[in-house]
Amino acid sequence: MGFRVRAEALKEAVSRVQSVVPTRSIYPITQNILIYQRGDELELRATDLEISMRTILPIVPEGGDAVQLSILPKPLLELLRGFAEDEVLTFQQQDLKVAITSNYGQYEFGGVPAEEFPQFPQLENQQGVSFPIQLLEEVVGQTAFAAAKDDARLALTGVYFDFFDTHTYFVATDAHTLVRLKREDIRLGGAPKLLLPVRALEALRQALKGFPTGDTLTLYPTEGQALFHHPLLDMVCRLIDARYPDYLSVIPQKPPYVARIQAEGFRRALRRLLVFSDKTTGIIRLSFEGNTLTLRAEDVAQNRAGQETLPCEYEGPDFRIAFRGSVLGGVIDHIQASEFIMRMEAPGRAVVIEPEPQTPPSESLFLAMPLMM
Numbered sequence: 015m016g017f018r019v020r021a022e023a024l025k026e027a028v029s030r031v032q033s034v035v036p037t038r039s040i041y042p043i044t045q046n047i048l049i050y051q052r053g054d055e056l057e058l059r060a061t062d063l064e065i066s067m068r069t070i071l072p073i074v075p076e077g078g079d080a081v082q083l084s085i086l087p088k089p090l091l092e093l094l095r096g097f098a099e100d101e102v103l104t105f106q107q108q109d110l111k112v113a114i115t116s117n118y119g120q121y122e123f124g125g126v127p128a129e130e131f132p133q134f135p136q137l138e139n140q141q142g143v144s145f146p147i148q149l150l151e152e153v154v155g156q157t158a159f160a161a162a163k164d165d166a167r168l169a170l171t172g173v174y175f176d177f178f179d180t181h182t183y184f185v186a187t188d189a190h191t192l193v194r195l196k197r198e199d200i201r202l203g204g205a206p207k208l209l210l211p212v213r214a215l216e217a218l219r220q221a222l223k224g225f226p227t228g229d230t231l232t233l234y235p236t237e238g239q240a241l242f243h244h245p246l247l248d249m250v251c252r253l254i255d256a257r258y259p260d261y262l263s264v265i266p267q268k269p270p271y272v273a274r275i276q277a278e279g280f281r282r283a284l285r286r287l288l289v290f291s292d293k294t295t296g297i298i299r300l301s302f303e304g305n306t307l308t309l310r311a312e313d314v315a316q317n318r319a320g321q322e323t324l325p326c327e328y329e330g331p332d333f334r335i336a337f338r339g340s341v342l343g344g345v346i347d348h349i350q351a352s353e354f355i356m357r358m359e360a361p362g363r364a365v366v367i368e369p370e371p372q373t374p375p376s377e378s379l380f381l382a383m384p385l386m387m
Contacts, residue, residue, distance in 0.1 A: 016076035016106040017051055021097035021116075024056075027071045028094065030221040030247065031060035032087045034067045046084040048131040049105075049112070051075075060087070061132050065214045065251040067221060068134055081107045083125035093121060135250040137241050142234040143177075143202040147244075148227035153184050154219050156195050156348055156378060158212045162188035169256035172209045175235070179203030185261050186212075190341050192261060192364075192381035193348070199375040205235045209258050214251035218242055221249070265381065266366055269357040271330040273302055274370065277349045280307075283322045284346060287311040288339045290320035296339040297385060303332045311339070335361050336385045345380045362386050 031047055039045055039062065048059040054075055059068040097103070097116065104115040114121045154173070162170035167189070176183040182200040186193055222231070225244065234241040242249045284298065291297055291311040301308040307326045312319035335358060346354070351369035358365050367380040 015051070015053075015080050016078040016104065017054075017056060017073040017081060018076055018102055018104050019056065019071070019073045020099070021094050021101040021103050022099040023071055024103070025091065025094035026224065027056075027058050027069050028087055028091050030069045031058050031067045032091065033217040033220050034060040034062055034065050034249075035087055036062040043084065043126060043130055043132070045086065046126060046131065047087045048084045048128060050082050050128055051080040056081075059131065059134060061134075063132065064211070065217060065249065066132070066134055067217065067247070067249045069221070069247045071246070076104060076106070078106050081105050081112055082128040083107055083110065083112055084128060084131045085112065085123045085125040090123060134248070135239060135241075137234060137236055137239070137250070140234040140236055140241075141202065141205065142232045142243075143182075143200055143205075144230050144232040145200055146227060147222050147225055147229050147231050149197070149200070150215075150222070150231055150242075151219060151227070152376070153195060153197070154215045157184050157186040157193050158215060159344055159348065160186040160188060160191045160193045160380075161212045168254060169209070169258055172211050172254045173215060174258045174261070175208035175210065175240075177202040177205040177207065177235070185258075187259070187261065187381075190338070190383045191344055192264070193345075194261065194265070194379045196377040196379075197375060198377075202235070206237050207258070208235050208240050209254040209256065210240060211251060211254055214249070218249050221247055264364060265379070266357065266359045266364060269359040269363075269366060271302070271333045271358040272328070273307065273356045273358075274327040274353055275307065275324065275356060276326075277346065277352055277354050277369075279324055280354075281343075281346050281349075283309055283324060284339065284343055287320045287322060288343070290318045291339050295385075297336050298339045298342060299334065299336045301332070301334045302326070302328045302330070304328065333358060333361075335365065337382060338385060341382050345382050348378075348380070350378075 050057040055070050056073045057070050106113045111122050111124050157173050174185040181198045184195040232243045239252045292313045299310040307324045310321045349369050353370040355368045355370050364381045369378050
């Protein structure tokens with residue numbers, strides 16, 4: 015039957031699912047997207063066989079056969095970007111080609127039969143948990159940075175969703191940094207634990223841009239995969255098949271050395287001193303003496319050194335500790351509070367860093383591994 019659609023609306027829909035399309039694949043069909051017309055709705059679908067995404071947009075049906083074909087998304091997007099926002103396009107299918115008509119001319123794209131495109135995964139009815147899109151943005155923004163980038167440590171490349179009756183922990187770590195985000199407004203006791211690939215969460219985050227942040231997103235967890243549902247968008251992804259480390263056991267309970275530090279002042283001082291740190295090791299040294307914090311960095315090979323002092327509230331005897339600047343900076347850049355508390359146990363043991371004050375129903379905890387002095 016064909017259809018008419020605004021170029022801008024179709025461009026936004028194609029952009030939503032395109033992030034799932036692999037740049038390389040041994041299965042050429044997955045480098046396409048599926049365009050599947052059902053009456054006055056158009057479904058666009060993409061998959062890399064690990065992550066599947068589909069979105070729906072309204073269309074105006076035309077005469078002829080329904081358009082049901084898989085095509086390469088990049089050329090289509092490049093064409094759509096050439097039209098004004100209010101341009102209306104007409105799509106018709108002719109065998110294995112889709113013909114597009116605009117006020118300026120006609121265009122054709124070859125494709126592959128819709129039947130060859132992988133089916134969208136189906137999940138059995140499961141109990142789910144709903145939350146606003148804005149919360150997903152917070153979860154991904156606060157955790158994904160700490161996940162490992164190296165696939166050799168597969169279990170550390172995802173974000174761990176740990177459900178309880180009263181709260182949920184979202185955890186990520188690369189063994190140098192750990193973040194544990196607690197949300198008391200997400201509860202799903204008895205649900206399977208989920209280890210979700212960062213790439214899937216980032217793709218979902220990107221696809222939801224432009225949606226009202228207060229819109230509801232529902233997560234349906236299962237043993238092998240997870241479904242995120244919005245009325246206009248679905249994403250199913252396989253879970254990472256690896257055992258997640260016991261993150262609770264590595265968090266020190268009552269470290270004896272405690273410092274309260276102004277976050278913005280520390281952040282700026284750290285950025286300045288990274289100019290002077292050794293480019294190979296990136297070491298930043300911290301010394302706590304009374305209520306004074308001294309930060310030092312040096313690059314012996316380049317004959318550079320820097321030092322700054324900051325006021326702090328410190329409890330305990332004099333204490334020294336050192337970090338890679340990238341590790342410490344990654345944590346401090348994600349502190350969303352005016353101050354933070356640093357709890358230290360020993361120069362070579364994990365350091366707990368917590369924003370102060372916390373903002374319920376959200377509570378963040380970071381671990382940063384120091385370097386041996």
